[in-house]
Amino acid sequence: MSSSSKLDKDDGGQSVDITAYRGLIGSLLYLIASRPDIQFAVGVFGRFQTNAKLSHFTVVKRILKYLKGTQNVGLWFLKDSRFNLTSYSDADYVGCKIDRKSTSETCQFLGDRPIFWFS
Incomplete structure (x- = not known):
């Protein structure tokens, strides 16, 4: 997540489909178990689920593009590794x-x- 991005409610922005936004956030929350590099960004944009705007939806799509470009990154657990x-x-x-x-x-x-x- 860029440190220069402005995070706000964006009250004047265009509203988006809440169901689609919540679905994307829910899928990303499931994914952070193996991709902790997106945990902060998903947590931040999960706060806007009740009143999501186009600016928030755009950033969530940017997270998806990041994931597409970094498919080989993540936590990998071997079958024989200890799970204590x-x-x-x-x-x-x-x-x-x-x-x-x-x-x-x-x-x-x-x-x-x-x-x-x-x-």
């Missing part, structure tokens, strides 16, 4: 002395490979 799921997490509730915000982190491994992280 290990998860680590940490939380600091109301740990910041200034604004009393909490922080939490988690990291999950499938076998020896990290598959999900969040902070």
Whole structure:
């Protein structure tokens, strides 16, 4: 996803078919299990499912074009690889002395490979 792209509600934009937009987002959400490189962009544009505009639909189609050009990229799991799921997490509730915000982190491994992280 380009860092120069503007992300907004685009209230004045042309509306698109919500069913088609939601279908594309749903398919991409299913795909992020093996393609974590699109996870952020799909999450961002999933926020606009209730009132999708043509500008959002255009970017989602750009994600599909990216996927078409990078079909050999992704997570590959061998048949004989270990599938032990290990998860680590940490939380600091109301740990910041200034604004009393909490922080939490988690990291999950499938076998020896990290598959999900969040902070």
